[in-house]
Amino acid sequence: MSTVTSFHLGVPHSLSMRPTLVTPRPYSTRPSLKEKPKIPSIIIPPTPINTCSASLPPYDKYAPLVQIQLQPSTITPPSSALSASTASTSTSTLEPDMTRSCGEGGSPTDIVAIAELFATLKKTVATLHTTFDRLGTQTEKLAQLAPAMKADQQANFCAKLENQIVSHENTMQEVRRLLEDTIKDSLVDHLKSQVFGAIRESVAKELKIQIPEKLREQGKAHQREIVEVQTNLHNSDARRHNASLRSPSMTTEPLRPLLRPLPSALQSPAYVSKRPWAAYPSMATAVPSPMTPFPGVPTPTPLTLKVPALMVPPGSNQVFELIPPTPSPLFPRDLGSLFALGPDAAKRLLQDYGLDSTASAGPSPSIEKPRAKAPLTKTGLNTPEDSPKREEDINKFMAHIGVPLLMVPAPKPKGHACTSTSPSPKNPVENLSLLIVSNN
Structure with a gap:
């Protein structure tokens, strides 16, 4: 099978033409074996050679169509290497022919x-x-x-979702356990308070029925006596x-x-309630206690064995306890x-221990001896009026706590008899001179 390639060569008839074999390359990258490649036709416009005329001959006078017989060849799939070699071969084949034709014509x-x-x-x-x-x-590949x-x-x-689900389940279990523990504790405390309250009320009702009022008053009196005996025992050791x-x-x-001694019935009672008074607002002002004492409490008086009448309100189930006595802060x-105590401190100390009232026991005869010595009262301690009272208060307090000493003012020298009785700031030691003697 032969293929015919037609070229329109723009070369005059006087020039000799030499046909060039051109292998056509299919345009499709992967042509089918059934399809045949088209025969290309190249029309090259004429160019005058060795002529100086400006006008060109018409296109009809060009050389006629030249048919070139080509040998049959098999069509192979295109590839990069074959295309490159074919192009280089065609170029190398065409270029010498053109060069030769150009050289010739x-x-x-x-x-x-x-x-x-x-x-x-x-x-x-x-x-x-x-x-x-x-x-x-x-x-x-992608x-x-x-x-x-x-x-x-x-x-x-x-995998991440499973791990997150497991962590959420663990957290939920911890929260569930925490809530269970918290609810259980709160329920136990609430139930305990309710049960204890119900038991306390029932026991108070039964005690009120079984124990008469007189027997309860005697029990309170015995409780106060026990506290007083313990206080006296401690004071005796001191x-x-x-x-x-x-x-x-x-x-x-x-x-x-x-x-300090326990207060009497007319004073602020030494009892305290185990329950807060806020739970019983109606009784908060009716029952005196250290939290709500009587207004205008008088000075302490000697102890009595009388039980306070307004200590426990009638029909109440409150439980009262005595407040243990404590020493004076002074x-x-x-x-x-x-x-070194001053007059005010000594007076307050006597008031705390109930020693400044007329009902208290008077001082011993050995303490009364300094009172008869009137000339010794003007010693320059503090002021002439306060000095004897202060010494008497300190002597009374020392006799109460068991100290076997007596404070006696030191006499003034004769050279200072006519001087002023006010304390001298230049010699404070002389103003505070005392004479401490044994009481035995």
Whole structure:
């Protein structure tokens, strides 16, 4: 089978023409074996050679159509290497022929330029073909890798989701246990308070029925007596210790404090309720206690065994307890602090222990002796009016706590008999001179 290639050559008849074998290249990258490539026709415009005329002959006078017989060849699939070799072969085959024809007939430079353009286009097409082949290969690889990547992502997502579900379940279990413990504790406390309240009320009702009022008053009186006996026992031990301080030079020896006496029935009672009064607002003002004492409490008076009549309201189930007595906050630490007490501190100390009232026991005869010595009262201690009262208060307090000493004012020297009785700021030691003697 032969193919006929037709060329319109723009060369005059006077010039000898030499046909050139051109192998056509199919335009499709992958042509089918059933399809036949089309025969290209190249029309090259004429160019005058060795002429100086400006006018060109008409197109009808050009050389007639030349038919070239081509040998049959098999069509092979295109490839980058085959395309490149074919292009180079065609170019190399065409260029010598054109060069030879140009050499023989003097062809113009446009034909060479067109041939070079075709060669460049062929190289470009070959390069694009190679690039498209690479892109297709990479696309196929990506298409193969996409399912694997999606499977890995789904596996990772499932693992993370399972871990999160497990952590949420653990947190819920901890919260559930915490809520159970909290609710159980609150319910137990609430039930205990309710049960204890019900038991207390029922026991109070039964005690009121079973125990008469007189017997309960006797029990309260015995309780107060027990507290008083314990207080007296403690004070006796403290007096025995304080009686061992027989020397006035033992000013740094510590004194053992005595407990204050219990208040009487007419004063603020020494009972405290185990229940807060806020739960019983109607009884908060009717029942006196250390939380709601009587207004205008008088000074302490000697102890009595009489039970307060308004200690427990009638029909109430309150449980009262006696407040244990405590020492006075003004109680001196040692003899030096005792001798340095001022008139106001000494008076308040006597009031705390109930020693400044007329019902209290009077001082011993040994303490009354300094009172008869009127000339010794003007000693310059504090002021002439307060000095004897202060000494009497301190002597009374020392006799109460068991200290066997007596404070006696020191006499003034004769040279200062006519001086003023006010204290001298230049000699404070002389103003505070005292004479401490033993009471035995």
